[in-house]
Amino acid sequence: MSEEDKKPLQSSLRVQELIYGLRISEVMTSKVFAVSKNCTMRDVREIMRNNEISGVPVVDSKRVVGIVTMNDLMNALEEGALDDSVITWMTSEVQTLAEDMPLSFGISAFGKFSFRQFPVVNKSNELTGILTFRNINHALIRELSRQLRHMERQSENPPEADSLRFTKVYQLARYDFENGGTASSEIKKFLKSRGVPPKLVRRVAVASYELEINLVAHSIGGMLSFDINEERVKISSHDRGPGIADTAQAMTEGFSTANEWIRSQGFGAGMGLPNVKRVSDEFAIESAVGMGTMVQAVIYLKQEKEHESQ
Amino acid sequence: MKVSDLESMEQFTCLQPKYSDVEITAGYTSDLLSDVMGNAEENSVLITIQAHKNTVAVSSLAGVAAIIICSRRPCPDDMLAAAAAEGLAVFRTAENQFETSARIARLLGM
Numbered sequence: 272m273s274e275e276d277k278k279p280l281q282s283s284l285r286v287q288e289l290i291y292g293l294r295i296s297e298v299m300t301s302k303v304f305a306v307s308k309n310c311t312m313r314d315v316r317e318i319m320r321n322n323e324i325s326g327v328p329v330v331d332s333k334r335v336v337g338i339v340t341m342n343d344l345m346n347a348l349e350e351g352a353l354d355d356s357v358i359t360w361m362t363s364e365v366q367t368l369a370e371d372m373p374l375s376f377g378i379s380a381f382g383k384f385s386f387r388q389f390p391v392v393n394k395s396n397e398l399t400g401i402l403t404f405r406n407i408n409h410a411l412i413r414e415l416s417r418q419l420r421h422m423e424r425q426s427e428n429p430p431e432a433d434s435l436r437f438t439k440v441y442q443l444a445r446y447d448f449e450n451g452g453t454a455s456s457e458i459k460k461f462l463k464s465r466g467v468p469p470k471l472v473r474r475v476a477v478a479s480y481e482l483e484i485n486l487v488a489h490s491i492g493g494m495l496s497f498d499i500n501e502e503r504v505k506i507s508s509h510d511r512g513p514g515i516a517d518t519a520q521a522m523t524e525g526f527s528t529a530n531e532w533i534r535s536q537g538f539g540a541g542m543g544l545p546n547v548k549r550v551s552d553e554f555a556i557e558s559a560v561g562m563g564t565m566v567q568a569v570i571y572l573k574q575e576k577e578h579e580s581q
Numbered sequence: 582m583k584v585s586d587l588e589s590m591e592q593f594t595c596l597q598p599k600y601s602d603v604e605i606t607a608g609y610t611s612d613l614l615s616d617v618m619g620n621a622e623e624n625s626v627l628i629t630i631q632a633h634k635n636t637v638a639v640s641s642l643a644g645v646a647a648i649i650i651c652s653r654r655p656c657p658d659d660m661l662a663a664a665a666a667e668g669l670a671v672f673r674t675a676e677n678q679f680e681t682s683a684r685i686a687r688l689l690g691m
Contacts, residue, residue: 456641469623480642481615536635542619
């Protein structure tokens, strides 16, 4: 069996999906040591030494204006300039992450940039934390043990044969239109076999198929996961890029970045994401260029009233 | 009108005869699969020139009862194999989408 033929284990995909599903705010260190513009490199040295950290953000009324790394400190030391202001020596082109981004974006950022830590900011652009590799490793271990406990519980009490409980993660590769649709078709059959009303099955199928095709047509690859219980179907799509520059535009019916080849496959009409939103009871999209896109769609299985699109 | 009623008409050549013979209650004409996915009614007949395996996948998910490929477009084998696996009828016609839509509309008493 060659490497490409090896299908990843469902459990390993689950763990990956769990990690992707975490927000940066749930993983980052919230107790951040930051310095103001008036501080000196000597202050930074003290902070680094006492707290065993390798990067200190510089803030101006809570906004991040730069970061002093171990490298910057060494440069200042060499020049005997420890009493200089941090402004002179800091790295001012600092890449920040938003705290409500999925952790997958943070992981992409470590791949894309050579920084060893990323200051994390809230919606008002104020510093709220810092993300390091160490945080990610911790989150990984935490999620792995959580998943392990979950699997142990499941093997003790397997779900009943006709239960509506189901979780599965599918991996999708770029331009693999051959397999785009497999996940949706499996989920549709599952819901049908459990007696879910056809109208609801169809809504799930629409959301899932559009997300599947989006991954195949527009992303460099990603995963689609399903988490189903008696109450609802939750579909999450995570990809590794390229990311959407303007999500509001991507949500506009008729807007598409599809090329001719994608169009020749019958796709690229600019209806994908709007279709997903229309059939969903809850819908969320998060994207950052170079880091990826996350879409989450929830469809309630116990409908109190008819969905507006029906 | 049932799917088998289409098979008996001279304008339509049945390319995939292993289908479930359900009642057709509507029609939808489109070559854009997202449009079909989002808007085609359950148990409708899809009128299209998009002869592709993905058309079968979308039709099956959307609950389309039969596909009519217009203007004598060739249907690839993998498309027909997928349709057979889903129990979905595929017909071909020499007429274009407009003519076929008009014909189906008359049959549906519209």
